[in-house]
Amino acid sequence: MNLDQTLRAEIQKAVKSLFNQSVEQLQLQPTNQEFEGSHTLVCFPLTKVSKLKPEETANAIGNYLVAHSGMIARFNVVKGFLNLVVADNVWANVFASVYANQQYGQLAANGKEIMVEYSSPNTNKPLHLGHLRNNFLGYSVSELYKTCGYNVHKVQIINDRGIHICKSMAAWKLYGNDETPESSGIKGDHLVGKYYVTFDKNFKAQVKELTDKGVSQEEAEKQAPIMQLAVDMLRKWEAKDSETVALWKMMNGWVYSGFNATYKKMGVDFDKLYYESDTYLLGKEEVLKGVDAEVFFKKEDGSIWVDLTSDGLDQKVLLRSDGTSVYMTQDIGTAILRFRDFPKIEGQVYTVGNEQEYHFKVLFLILGRLGYEWAKKCYHLSYGMVDLPTGKMKSREGTVVDADDLMTEMIEEAEKQTRELGKIEGLSKAEADELFEMIGLGALKFFLLKVDPKKRMLFDPNESIQLQGFTGPFIQYTHARIKAILRKAATMNISAQANDLSNVASLEPSERDILYLLTTYEQKVLEAANLYSPAVIANYAYELAKTYNQFYQTIPIFNEADQSKLKFRIAMSEVVAHVIKHAMGLLGIRVPERM
RNA sequence: GGUCCGAUAGCUCAACUGGAUAGAGCAGCUGCCUUCUAAGCAGCAGGUUCGGGGUUCGAGUCCCUGUCGGAUCACCA
Incomplete structure (x- = not known):
């Protein structure tokens, strides 16, 4: 028995009988601590049908309920608020039905499926406080949906390729002396993170050396030898150079074992993992199809764009002029892939920080334009940043909480x-x-x-x-x-x-x-x-x-x-x-x- | 500059989506352990809900406007 609904029905009956009219919406709220009662009917809106003052309306309904319903022991009226005291035997019966339900809190299966994405880290450094909020949120929302009767699929996309991991690789190659988690006793993700910091330190020193010689900042950043090595590694990786791929696999492997230990400690898990290295090319195909369908357009230099000005947004690039994909391209591909993998899911929840609100707005619009109905059921679970008393976490300033x-x-x-x-x-x-x-x-x-x-x-x-x-x-x-x-x-x-x-x-x-x-x-x-x-x-x-x-x-x-x-x-x-x-x-x- | 968020007690957060005298915790002060666990309970004190207009029976909540924070607007991810 649902007490709230039953009470509403009783009040509806009272209103109907007293004023010979029915109302669609009743405002029933918890009673303030200072007054007796548990449920309070807000009677101001009812004065239209009662043609009485708020207090008179409340009293009329209260008297009727005590006389006819049997659920209400007594009542009091404060201004237009009717405070109802539910009879103890009603409480006892409601409680008995809760007590009899061993699974109380778990709702019946509804046959629906949903996907929740969370975590989705880069593989060049360990997880930090921001990831904790992300993971706990994503995990909890998954549990919430489960208990509401959904079949939930927890996933993440691991950003395992790109310039960030190449930076760690470059620094390790130059300064690592074959150091491994085993040889150093350092947890894998932390070890790779250490080399990311090493990269940054040396990069900055090299840039300074160059600018001191009169090279412009922008040019110095390009010329710095360690950056050139990282960029070269990225190029080789994309060309499937075996040595580079082997190094990449080894270092990512260290990171994964480190992440797994962290996830285990955190008490979170995933049903399926998506890797950017597997999916980053997928979106390309979809984008090209979109050009044929005239959803997107090509500029003279060969780059491909979507025009969202009719939705109040800008134009967005989807493929670079050299044909390579951008972040958005990958996300289009990954979204489509997931709905192929799990055809029964009605939507996806993306647990991602609020600095990416614009990105997801654009993503969902694009998916809609490509004709995917489920785009409407995609939701960006956008959460705020976690600040420290000293201000924002900044990896460069070493204020990141691991x-x-x-x-x-x-x-x-x-x-x-x-x-x-x-x-x-x-x-x-x-x-x-x-x-x-x-x-x-x-x-x-x-x-x-x-x-x-x-x-x-x-x-x-x-x-x-x-x-x-x-x-x-x-x-x-x-x-x-x-x-x-x-x-x-x-x-x-x-x-x-x-x-x-x-x-x-x-x-x-x-x-x-x-x-x-x-x-x-x-x-x-x-x-x-x-x-x-x-x-x-x-x-x-x-x-x-x-x-x-x-x-x-x-x-x-x-x-x-x-x-x-x-x-x-x-x-x-x-x-x-x-x-x-x-x-x-x-x-x-x-x-x-x-x- | 455009767009989007946010501003509530000294501090950190609530407020059932327009309802009653805006509530908790922490910090401060006062009481309560021969009883089932004191990581608890009871009480005191603490507010111009950022400022100014408006809408209505009623505004922390909705509209307009100003101030101050933050995010975002890359052929980055």
């Missing part, structure tokens, strides 16, 4: 604080380590996901390692507390059946607050998925944990003499633990049995 380092620090901090609180008594080493990881990563993920994805956010290291207040560990802690209660209940052989629940004579306010939250969970899940916003779930989970803690602190469960109340409270605690675990799961956060 993903591996950050996760390690978070876990160490979790260990430190957990030990200080003396929380590891009775845990084995393995259990304790698992707990530290759960808490450290839980804090990090929650910190990055609790903010609306669209918004630019500040990452304050000191605040992120907080384990109190609006944090992941606070919610994990609430879960562990409930589990302790449930263990005790089990030893006392207390367990509830659905029919025990309807016997509850009366509810405490804090219990009604919890029931309200529990029964609106699936609605929240849908809202979060529609908005592509894990933040909705993070806020909900926090509110639920906080509300439960209020209950926990004011009502000692096992002191209750009334057996039906006791059973009800155990059952309610059980469902809160289940929903917390489920909601945190949607955020990619695990919850402990004790902490």
